[in-house]
Amino acid sequence: MLPKLTRSVYPLSAVLLLTFALLWGSGALASPPFILVASTTSTEQSGLFSHITPKFTQATGIEVRVVAVGTGQAFAIARAGDADILFVHDTVGEEQFVAQGYGVERRDVMFNDFVIIGPSDDPAGIAAAASAVEAMQRIAAVEAAFASRGDDSGTHRAEQRLWQRAGIEPAGRWYRSLGSGMGPTLNTAAGMDAYVVADRGTWLNFHNRQNLVILFQGDEVLFNPYGSVLINPERHPHLKHDLAIQWHEWLVSPDGQAAIASYEINGEPLFFPNAD
Numbered sequence: 001m002l003p004k005l006t007r008s009v010y011p012l013s014a015v016l017l018l019t020f021a022l023l024w025g026s027g028a029l030a031s032p033p034f035i036l037v038a039s040t041t042s043t044e045q046s047g048l049f050s051h052i053t054p055k056f057t058q059a060t061g062i063e064v065r066v067v068a069v070g071t072g073q074a075f076a077i078a079r080a081g082d083a084d085i086l087f088v089h090d091t092v093g094e095e096q097f098v099a100q101g102y103g104v105e106r107r108d109v110m111f112n113d114f115v116i117i118g119p120s121d122d123p124a125g126i127a128a129a130a131s132a133v134e135a136m137q138r139i140a141a142v143e144a145a146f147a148s149r150g151d152d153s154g155t156h157r158a159e160q161r162l163w164q165r166a167g168i169e170p171a172g173r174w175y176r177s178l179g180s181g182m183g184p185t186l187n188t189a190a191g192m193d194a195y196v197v198a199d200r201g202t203w204l205n206f207h208n209r210q211n212l213v214i215l216f217q218g219d220e221v222l223f224n225p226y227g228s229v230l231i232n233p234e235r236h237p238h239l240k241h242d243l244a245i246q247w248h249e250w251l252v253s254p255d256g257q258a259a260i261a262s263y264e265i266n267g268e269p270l271f272f273p274n275a276d
Contacts, residue, residue, distance in 0.1 A: 032061060032062070032063055033061065033062050033063070033240070033243055034062060034063035034064065034065055034243075035062060035063075035064055035065070035084040035085060035240050035243045035244050035247055036065050036066075036067060036082075036083045036084050036085075037064055037065070037066050037067070037083060037084065037085055037086075037087050037247070038067050038069070038074040038075075038077040038078045038082075038083035038085070038086050038087070038088075039066050039067065039068055039069075039074060039086075039087040039088060040068065040069070040070065040071045040074060040087075040088045040089055040153055040154050040155075041068045041069065041070065041153065041181035041182050041183070041202075042089065042153075042154070042155065042182050042199045042201055042202050043066075043068065043087065043201075043226070044066055044068035045068070045181060045182055045183045045202050045205065046199070046201035046202045046204070046205045046270050046271075047205050047263070047265075047270075048201065048260070048263055048270065048271060049064070049066050049068075051259070051262075051263045052256070052259040052260060052263065053066075055255070055259045056247060056250050056256070056259075059250065059255065060246055060250065062243050062246060062247065064247065067083060068181075070149070070151040070152050070153035070154075070156065070181070071088045071089065071090045071093065071152065071153045071154035071156075071157065072093075072151070072152030072153065072157075073151075073152070074086060074087075074088050075088070075093060075097060078097070078102065078103075078229070078231055079097075079102050081231070081235065081236035081238065081239060083231070083239075084231065084239045084240045084241070084243065084244040085228065085229070085230060085231060085244040085247060085248060086103065086228070086229040086231065087109070087226065087227070087228050087229075087251075088154055088226070088227065088229075089154040089155075089199075089224055089225060089226040089227070090154040090157055091225055091227060093154075093157070094106050094227045094229050097229055098229065101232055101235065102231065102232055102235060103229040103230055103231055103232060104230045104231070104232050104233070105229070105230045105248075106227045106228070106229045106230075107227060107228050107229075107248065107251070107252050108225060108226075108227055108252075108274050109226050109227060109228050109251045109252060109256075109260070109273075109274065110225075110226050110257075110260050110271040110272060110273050110274050111223065111224055111225040111226060111271070111272055111274050112199060112200045112201050112224050112270060112271050112272060113199075113200050113217065113218075113222045113223055113224050114155065114158055114197055114198065114199055114200070114222040114224050115197075115198060115199075115200050115203060115214045115216070115217045115222065116132065116135050116136075116195065116196075116197055116214070116215055116216040116217070116222075117186075117189065117195065117196050117197075117198055117203065117212050117213065117214055117215065118139075118144075118193075118194070118195035118196070118212065118213070118215045119193040119194075119195075119211045119212065119213075120211050120212070120213045121211075122215055123142060123144050124138040124139045124141070124142050124144040124195065125138055126138050126139060126195070126215050126216050127215045127216060129216055131219055131221075132162055132216060132219040132221050132222055133162060133165045133166045133221070134166075135215075135216045136162050136163060136165075136166040136168065137166045137167075137168065139195050140166070140168045140170060143172060143173075143174035144174060144194075144195055145174055145176070145192050145193060145194035145195065146170065146174060146175050146176065146194055146195045146196065147176050147178060147185055147188050147189035147192060147194040147195070147196045148170070148175065148176065148177045148178060148185070148196075148197075149178060149179075149180060149181070149182065149185045150177030150178050150179045150180075151178075151179050151180060151181065153181070153182070154199075154224075155182060155197060155198065155199055158197065158222075158224070159197040161221075162197065162221070165221070176188070176192070176194065182198060182199065182202040183202060183206065185198075186198060186202070186203070186206050186208070186212070187208055189212060190208050190209060190210040190211070190212050191210070193210075193211055193212075195215075196212075199224055200217075200224075200270065201270035201271055204265045204266075204268060204270050205265055205270070225274065226271070228247075228248050228251050228252075230244060230245065230248055231244070257273035258273075260272075260273045261273050
């Protein structure tokens with residue numbers, strides 16, 4: 001009788017583990033380099049980042065991961081060293097960030113503008129206002145429903161500056177401070193038939209408009225610049241400063257500026273390039 005042939009059989013899990021180890025050792029499964037950008041919700045919810053970051057990655061091999069929060073929160077994340085670079089829209093705050101030693105350079109990247117949106121029947125009559133400040137005064141005078149982001153974002157800060165210029169401290173049932181991003185705030189305003197200050201980019205990318213329309217625009221106080229700020233490597237040496245500099249420089253390069261300018265919705269640009 002012939003002897004019974006035997007062979008060793010490795011469990012599938014062991015084979016997979018060995019394969020993974022070999023691939024890891026060879027670098028085949030190594031993650032691509034990436035940076036973490038602390039930014040505002042308007043750049044994310046407008047769709048800009050999904051348009052431009054693949055172009056940057058294709059050019060450099062560096063992935064861009066975005067933490068999209070209110071501008072105040074983005075500053076806090078950057079101050080704590082929890083992001084590699086800052087990209088927001090509050091020039092005063094950005095300059096203070098650099099002056100306080102948290103950043104080393106701010107560059108103008110792009111701009112658009114804020115608009116004042118409200119129900120098409122315009123109960124406060126702001127479409128006839130001579131200025132953005134007068135528009136806010138008209139809203140407060142009749143206590144028309146107003147939805148505020150209330151989240152210390154760049155848009156919220158711009159809205160607060162308008163109330164200050166108007167000499168008004170908004171309060172009462174007509175003024176709803178939501179503590180939410182631009183998209184959710186627009187949704188609430190649409191449901192309430194409320195007035196709201198928004199950045200044009202997010203508005204153009206917003207689909208649940210219901211009865212809302214742009215009622216006031218064009219005042220120079222509604223200008224909305226965006227800046228990129230490099231974080232101080234002496235404060236946070238653990239960050240990926242070399243990769244962040246490539247993103248910072250690409251944004252204001254001809255290729256970066258062209259990528260920004262090419263982002264449109266229904267033929268209308270959402271942001272305008274503005275390199276130094």
